Amino acid sequence: SQKIEQNSEALNIQEGKTATLTCNYTNYSPAYLQWYRQDPGRGPVFLLLIRENEKEKRKERLKVTFDTTLKQSLFHITASQPADSATYLCAFISSGSARQLTFGSGTQLTVLP
């Protein structure tokens, strides 16, 4: 069956360091991959989208990579700040339907001052 796994439920890092979050998938061929941020008691907020034929995407301090051979996406936050503390969700869209978004369960990131 299709499976999406995010590397750990929680990740603590020191302010100023680079946070790296991992999203792995099996039995799946996503056409697009997205990353969302979710704060407690709030809905997810879209951050970045990367297509299957793209290796890397950047937006300000954020960087996403997509490796279809490893079946893995890495999400990096450079120069992390306490305000970056949140849960980060990866999500996949298959080529069959742009409307079918399948989420991972998220990694809770805490940036310590």
Added chain:
Amino acid sequence: DAMVIQNPRYQVTQFGKPVTLSCSQTLNHNVMYWYQQKSSQAPKLLFHYYDKDFNNEADTPDNFQSRRPNTSFCFLDIRSPGLGDAAMYLCATSRDLGSGGTSSYEQYFGPGTRLTVT
């Protein structure tokens, strides 16, 4: 600002008592979704409307129904809530113009409604 609004933010209902959650959007997006999210779990898609076309996920219980009277509004009806239906319910929108147009794949979420079943 264009946005997705959910009301109420917190809803308490009794076991078996029907409840309706509402969602409205000012983004003029043609697709609206309902997700269920339990604590520390992934949001789970229940169903979505592509314009007026209703699309139910195969594993969504019959207890959950939805209505979309117009582009801006969408409702989630839970006919007989059980204790296992306590969760955050998220509404989202996106723009999907199909193969003939430009689609925007990101989804815009509302703040969610936290449902408690007593």
